[in-house]
Amino acid sequence: MTRRRRRLLLIGAGGAVLGIAIALVLFALKDSIVFFNSPSDVVEKHVAAGTRIRLGGLVKPGSVTRGANFAVHFAVTDGSKDIPVAYSGALPDLFREGQGVIAEGSLDGTGVFEADTILAKHDENYMPREVADALKKQGHWMGENK
Amino acid sequence: MIAELGHYALVLALGLALVQSSVPIWGARIRDPALMAVGTSTALAQFAFVALSFAALTWCHVVSDFSLLTVFENSHSAKPLVYKITGVWGNHEGSMLLWVLILALFGALVAAFGSNLPAALKATVLAVQAWIAAAFHLFILLTSNPFARIPNPPFEGRDLNPILQDPGLAIHPPLLYLGYVGFSITFSFAIAALIEGRIDAAWARWVRPWALVAWMFLTLGIAMGSFWAYYTLGWGGWWFWDPVENASLMPWLAGTALLHSAVVMEKRDALKVWTVLLAILAFSLSLVGTFLVRSGVLVSVHTFATDPTRGIFILAILILFIGGSFALYAWRASTLRQGGLFAPISREGALLLNNLFLTTICATIFVGTLYPLALEALTGDKISVGAPFFNATVGRLAVPLLIAVPFGPLLAWKRGDLYGVAQRLLVALAVAIVAMAAAFAFAGGGPVFAPFVVGLAFFVMAGAITDIAERTGLFRVPFAAAFGRAVGLPRSAWGTTVAHFGVGVCLLGIVGETQWGAERIAAIKPGETVSVRHYDLTLDGMRERRGPNYQERIAHFTVRRNGEVIGAMEPSTRAFPVRQMSKSEAALMTRGTSQLYLSLGDVDSAGAVTVRLYHKPLVLLIWIGAVVMMAGGALSLSDRRLRVGAPRPAARKPALQPAE
Numbered sequence: 001m002t003r004r005r006r007r008l009l010l011i012g013a014g015g016a017v018l019g020i021a022i023a024l025v026l027f028a029l030k031d032s033i034v035f036f037n038s039p040s041d042v043v044e045k046h047v048a049a050g051t052r053i054r055l056g057g058l059v060k061p062g063s064v065t066r067g068a069n070f071a072v073h074f075a076v077t078d079g080s081k082d083i084p085v086a087y088s089g090a091l092p093d094l095f096r097e098g099q100g101v102i103a104e105g106s107l108d109g110t111g112v113f114e115a116d117t118i119l120a121k122h123d124e125n126y127m128p129r130e131v132a133d134a135l136k137k138q139g140h141w142m143g144e145n146k
Numbered sequence: 147m148i149a150e151l152g153h154y155a156l157v158l159a160l161g162l163a164l165v166q167s168s169v170p171i172w173g174a175r176i177r178d179p180a181l182m183a184v185g186t187s188t189a190l191a192q193f194a195f196v197a198l199s200f201a202a203l204t205w206c207h208v209v210s211d212f213s214l215l216t217v218f219e220n221s222h223s224a225k226p227l228v229y230k231i232t233g234v235w236g237n238h239e240g241s242m243l244l245w246v247l248i249l250a251l252f253g254a255l256v257a258a259f260g261s262n263l264p265a266a267l268k269a270t271v272l273a274v275q276a277w278i279a280a281a282f283h284l285f286i287l288l289t290s291n292p293f294a295r296i297p298n299p300p301f302e303g304r305d306l307n308p309i310l311q312d313p314g315l316a317i318h319p320p321l322l323y324l325g326y327v328g329f330s331i332t333f334s335f336a337i338a339a340l341i342e343g344r345i346d347a348a349w350a351r352w353v354r355p356w357a358l359v360a361w362m363f364l365t366l367g368i369a370m371g372s373f374w375a376y377y378t379l380g381w382g383g384w385w386f387w388d389p390v391e392n393a394s395l396m397p398w399l400a401g402t403a404l405l406h407s408a409v410v411m412e413k414r415d416a417l418k419v420w421t422v423l424l425a426i427l428a429f430s431l432s433l434v435g436t437f438l439v440r441s442g443v444l445v446s447v448h449t450f451a452t453d454p455t456r457g458i459f460i461l462a463i464l465i466l467f468i469g470g471s472f473a474l475y476a477w478r479a480s481t482l483r484q485g486g487l488f489a490p491i492s493r494e495g496a497l498l499l500n501n502l503f504l505t506t507i508c509a510t511i512f513v514g515t516l517y518p519l520a521l522e523a524l525t526g527d528k529i530s531v532g533a534p535f536f537n538a539t540v541g542r543l544a545v546p547l548l549i550a551v552p553f554g555p556l557l558a559w560k561r562g563d564l565y566g567v568a569q570r571l572l573v574a575l576a577v578a579i580v581a582m583a584a585a586f587a588f589a590g591g592g593p594v595f596a597p598f599v600v601g602l603a604f605f606v607m608a609g610a611i612t613d614i615a616e617r618t619g620l621f622r623v624p625f626a627a628a629f630g631r632a633v634g635l636p637r638s639a640w641g642t643t644v645a646h647f648g649v650g651v652c653l654l655g656i657v658g659e660t661q662w663g664a665e666r667i668a669a670i671k672p673g674e675t676v677s678v679r680h681y682d683l684t685l686d687g688m689r690e691r692r693g694p695n696y697q698e699r700i701a702h703f704t705v706r707r708n709g710e711v712i713g714a715m716e717p718s719t720r721a722f723p724v725r726q727m728s729k730s731e732a733a734l735m736t737r738g739t740s741q742l743y744l745s746l747g748d749v750d751s752a753g754a755v756t757v758r759l760y761h762k763p764l765v766l767l768i769w770i771g772a773v774v775m776m777a778g779g780a781l782s783l784s785d786r787r788l789r790v791g792a793p794r795p796a797a798r799k800p801a802l803q804p805a806e
Contacts, residue, residue, distance in 0.1 A: 009490050014502055021506045024539045025513055032534035035527060054530060066750070070667060090667045090747050090756050
């Protein structure tokens with residue numbers, strides 16, 4: 001085999017692996033990325049029922065009700081719009097009324113957000129960045145460190 | 147006073163770094179030995195001053211000097227001493243100081259033990275190392291001064307984030323930094339080679355031990371971080387595809403590729419230009435990791451503070467070094483002479499395939515990690531690219547790579563015989579098929595994927611052993627003779643076997659935990675029982691306990707297996723009053739390599755406590771596998787051939803020992 005043919009073979013193999021990788025990436029990106037939306041976004045953009053999104057905002061004070069079998073209902077608010085959320089499972093330690101939260105899931109046909117994952121990764125002065133941005137946009141931001 | 151001393155020492159270190167970055171390289175250009183020697187002394191002195199500065203900061207933390215902003219924000223007088231010390235790097239400023247401390251340490255190691263390097267190469271390497279050091283010294287002094295004072299010192303500090311008050315924090319960041327920053331040495335060697343325009347097999351022999359050291363620490367650091375997340379976050383996840391984790395995985399993949407391509411370069415004088423590129427890439431990805439973690443673009447437990455000037459400063463460093471090195475590469479790479487030829491089916495070919503897949507996986511992770519940031523910057527849309535993306539891409543790309551792993555070491559250099567190798571791997575294949583069948587029977591049907599991966603893991607492990615068995619003639623010659631040959635084998639051969647075996651072990655742990663784990667969530671009152679698999683856990687009662695800086699609520703569980711008492715588990719939740727945070731402390735019970743994992747949630751109004759109970763089969767193998775990989779690296783490192791300065795059987799003590 002000549003040097004030239006070997007090199008062509010190498011480039012071919014490299015190209016093939018890269019091609020497969022690019023195909024995988026595009027395929028996976030189409031299927032598995034999730035957009036972040038605030039309650040106002042959900043209303044304004046008319047997010048379709050069944051589309052998987054992340055919904056972020058504050059847990060509306062007084063809205064949390066617990067049912068049997070770890071069912072939880074609460075509302076996520078950004079100050080101007082509220083979206084009711086239904087979730088079933090153990091809530092994270094840091095889930096509290098009035099605190100930032102991100103729920104991942106999709107809207108059912110009736111406007112209730114069915115969440116399968118609840119993220120509340122914040123301490124007393126940290127809020128998920130997306131939530132902070134969304135609140136700033138709605139003019140409800142209270143400042144950097146509370 | 148101590149703090150000012152530390153600050154001053156850091157300024158002096160910057161001054162020394164500036165001298166080190168200019169004088170030796172000028173000396174190398176005009177071939178002046180005296181000027182070149184300046185590099186050695188400044189590198190040692192720079193390390194001494196950074197160490198002094200770090201010691202000063204540690205002192206301020208230990209004596210709880212709350213007039214320092216970093217101490218006030220991250221410490222508390224009631225915090226246990228060990229966390230006062232580890233708290234030094236539990237915040238942005240201190241962790242950056244640790245970063246440059248390790249950077250200076252590696253520079254000093256080259257200076258101290260590199261006496262057998264060609265003088266010009268050594269001088270250039272030290273100068274490049276100092277460029278990096280100077281940039282980061284400036285970064286610390288201008289944007290993240292750990293010695294900043296508060297005009298009216300408060301009486302008490304704000305305590306360290308409870309999640310960080312853990313023995314894991316004591317070791318995870320230093321290990322990870324030793325890995326990240328260790329690649330700065332291979333980077334400096336690569337840049338020096340490009341500047342000198344000369345590169346040969348000897349260069350690879352010098353570089354490989356450094357790459358190995360960095361890789362070993364990075365392996366251990368990532369495993370440690372994963373284990374820490376596993377037991378500290380309360381739901382037993384060990385890998386989240388969090389951008390910060392990806393940031394450490396990318397240099398690891400590039401570094402693994404570098405290790406393998408350096409073998410080709412050392413043995414066959416081929417793939418030179420590629421090896422240099424990988425050396426640049428590995429450190430560039432370490433810098434990208436530092437940027438992602440430290441700039442505040444991402445929010446996670448690793449992001450201590452968000453300050454835009456810091457982000458822009460690190461971005462500038464990033465552009466300067468990555469852009470500069472790639473420009474230099476594009477300009478000078480053509481001057482490096484091309485090396486040996488090889489057939490596609492050969493050891494070189496196999497190592498190249500390994501590189502191809504590792505770099506492609508790395509690129510995929512890079513896209514998945516940075517795409518959301520790019521998209522948000524361009525369109526304002528916020529998206530999350532999570533585990534499904536990475537599992538779909540990385541998982542699929544890893545399968546062919548893992549299948550190829552046992553073939554590589556068995557192929558001959560230059561021109562290999564794939565059919566012959568396949569025949570020799572028949573035993574390994576048989577082991578794999580038996581394992582696959584056993585796993586399928588054990589799981590009682592279900593998806594084929596999990597048994598397939600179990601088979602793959604056994605194929606990798608058995609393949610690693612095949613290599614050693616072939617070399618020693620095990621089962622073909624008398625055992626004593628085989629043993630004699632095994633002792634006589636180069637340690638690097640053992641290193642390869644052990645490291646590849648570790649990959650298989652780790653894979654087995656991953657598939658066990660992800661495919662066969664079980665989870666129960668329940669709200670129970672004292673006297674009630676929660677069960678998973680054959681295990682029944684009865685809540686006996688709750689009690690309160692006071693810790694040094696927290697209040698703890700402990701639940702006592704009796705664990706029974708098939709009705710027989712096998713032990714007790716005591717998960718707890720700790721409330722930290724200073725930060726008004728609570729943290730759940732999971733209880734773990736080890737059964738072989740599997741674990742029971744129990745963590746507590748809230749107590750509801752009726753007095754029932756939420757518990758999360760997991761059964762995690764084979765989970766410990768994930769980290770044992772990583773440790774085995776690291777041990778393989780250590781064996782390889784102890785190989786005499788790899789010790790720079792001992793190309794011949796050592797009659798005298800080798801001058802350069804790889805870093806301990």
